[in-house]
Amino acid sequence: MKRNLHADLAICEAATPGPLSADADEWPGNENLRYWVNTHEDGIGCFLAYEDAKFFAEAREGWPEAMRIAIAAEAENKRLRTELKVESLRAAEWEGAAIGCVEMWRKLREVVLTNATGGGGENINDYDIMLNVMDDIESEVSEDGAA
Incomplete structure (x- = not known):
């Protein structure tokens, strides 16, 4: 399933504002x-797990930034593809x-050759x-490689 980056970004921005931090000290009393x-x-x-807490805390600011970059990259990709299509048509x-x-x-x-005399001197004409x-x-x- 393709993600909707705009919707995902809205979810991130609606969450508790950061910065967040993960406490590396274990909380006693509940092993869950x-x-x-x-x-x-x-x-x-x-x-x-501390790694999950750290991921959650870092993702609060990291994911929105990554999504903004991805959204901009998708827009640039679309722009360049459109430009490529236009230039291909022009080409x-x-x-x-x-x-x-x-x-x-x-x-x-052919017309010039048909009307040229092929002669020299006085027999030469405009053709x-x-x-x-x-x-x-x-x-x-031909020397330039264009033909």
Whole structure:
């Protein structure tokens, strides 16, 4: 069963305020009530084992603090998961856009290649120049590892 940290924290905060202390001296007269947990004013509980009394006393301030930390961590985890989903969607959009750009580049290059003369000197036309520029760009992109 998953704990409700907000409800658990409310229970802790409703309890007798701390600090509490566990009395290490054994209380005589009752073997079931041996170690008291005290406020500055009065005893509020008694335990069979000192370790239990110590745990109870320390938990009064320790558990609420641990719960506040856990609640904050859960909120941060939720925020980061949401941010990750948003960024993943953005990355997918950019990847799709990049694929679209590559496809358009290839189509443009086909048109330019079809209209280029492939000649030299006086036979050169604007498409030949564009093809050379496109080849240079592709070469630079390939060298950068982006293609």
